[in-house]
Amino acid sequence: MTDDFNAAMRRAGKLVRGGNPKAATEAIQNALGVGGGIATKTAKNPFARAKVGRGLRDTLAGLAQSALTGGDTTEPELPQGATFDSGTFSCTAGSREYRIYVPNLNGSAPKGAVMMLHGCKQSPVDFAKGTGMNQLADDYGLILVYPAQSRIANMQNCWKWFDPGDQMRGAGEPVILAGLMQQVQRDHAIPKGLSFVAGLSAGAAMAVVLGQTYPDVFDAVGAHSGLPYQAARDVPSAFAAMGQGATGSNTGDFIPTIIFQGDADTTVHATNADAIAKTPPAGTEVMDDGETDGRSFTRRTILAPKGHAVREQWSITGLAHAWSGGDSAGSYTDPTGPNASREMIRFFLELPSKGA
Numbered sequence: 001m002t003d004d005f006n007a008a009m010r011r012a013g014k015l016v017r018g019g020n021p022k023a024a025t026e027a028i029q030n031a032l033g034v035g036g037g038i039a040t041k042t043a044k045n046p047f048a049r050a051k052v053g054r055g056l057r058d059t060l061a062g063l064a065q066s067a068l069t070g071g072d073t074t075e076p077e078l079p080q081g082a083t084f085d086s087g088t089f090s091c092t093a094g095s096r097e098y099r100i101y102v103p104n105l106n107g108s109a110p111k112g113a114v115m116m117l118h119g120c121k122q123s124p125v126d127f128a129k130g131t132g133m134n135q136l137a138d139d140y141g142l143i144l145v146y147p148a149q150s151r152i153a154n155m156q157n158c159w160k161w162f163d164p165g166d167q168m169r170g171a172g173e174p175v176i177l178a179g180l181m182q183q184v185q186r187d188h189a190i191p192k193g194l195s196f197v198a199g200l201s202a203g204a205a206m207a208v209v210l211g212q213t214y215p216d217v218f219d220a221v222g223a224h225s226g227l228p229y230q231a232a233r234d235v236p237s238a239f240a241a242m243g244q245g246a247t248g249s250n251t252g253d254f255i256p257t258i259i260f261q262g263d264a265d266t267t268v269h270a271t272n273a274d275a276i277a278k279t280p281p282a283g284t285e286v287m288d289d290g291e292t293d294g295r296s297f298t299r300r301t302i303l304a305p306k307g308h309a310v311r312e313q314w315s316i317t318g319l320a321h322a323w324s325g326g327d328s329a330g331s332y333t334d335p336t337g338p339n340a341s342r343e344m345i346r347f348f349l350e351l352p353s354k355g356a
Contacts, residue, residue, distance in 0.1 A: 089180040096176055099124040101144040103137045111141040112194030115181050117203030120158040124148050130330015131341045143188050161205035162238035169213040178214040193353035198222030198344055211255040220256040222344040225268045228275035245271030254281045258312045258347040260340045262319025277313045292337030308350050
């Protein structure tokens, strides 16, 4: 009987880590039963009751933590024909759970795929709702994949951009995430040159890592409040880089990148955005200023000879550590523009396909 309940608790915990606390709650309710089932059986066994109590407390604590750190964790409403499924990707380096959003394509082929990497203390559902990316996927015919960091890997659900073992090709989190994206490319016949990665904070830092280590898998990077490649080597140097700024490094390979950074961010120092952009590609630099919803910004754009942008760096006045133009249903968002999600998708889709 306790084996059944423990299995249910494991399923519930997996659903929590995958950003689906509603389904986790339903799994707990089904496991407890009303007027029979496991709950009735364990009532006759004090040892089983104790184990059930511990399992229930642990799982409910996980649900509470998810609710506290993950914004509005209710499942988003889906347009007719769209899906937002859960899955697990495994390889020799480990495994990660994920959510994948597939819009109603009405029989058409997808126009591309974007991997979305949440920040610390976030979940895939929280990040999807906060960025509003699912709605843009509907508009543009994109597949979105939201990996979930494991709390076993990091207690705060931070991607380990600061660990040397997770900064290289063929090892650690980069190989897991690149492998997941390759699976998405195969399963959904993603056109060549149209696979992108974007993230917030720790997720942005890992997106930069993926751009440097797997430019054959990811065609462009979107970094919001992130850090440069190899900005840190451990937790203390990570905090130093976040608080003071870092120089970082690069592999010498250029990858198109769009960067967003608020000048009022007290979590990730604004100079990190300059470090991400420190190796400019060949092209003409253009600077422009603008204002959206009463908030001003400066944008530095590097144009390739054919006229398309290959790097954009947005500095946003008054923006703290939050996704610009995001939805308040998610955590770490600021509804005031500019809309980082829409600008990232525009930047990605205006790039010429590889070989063009």
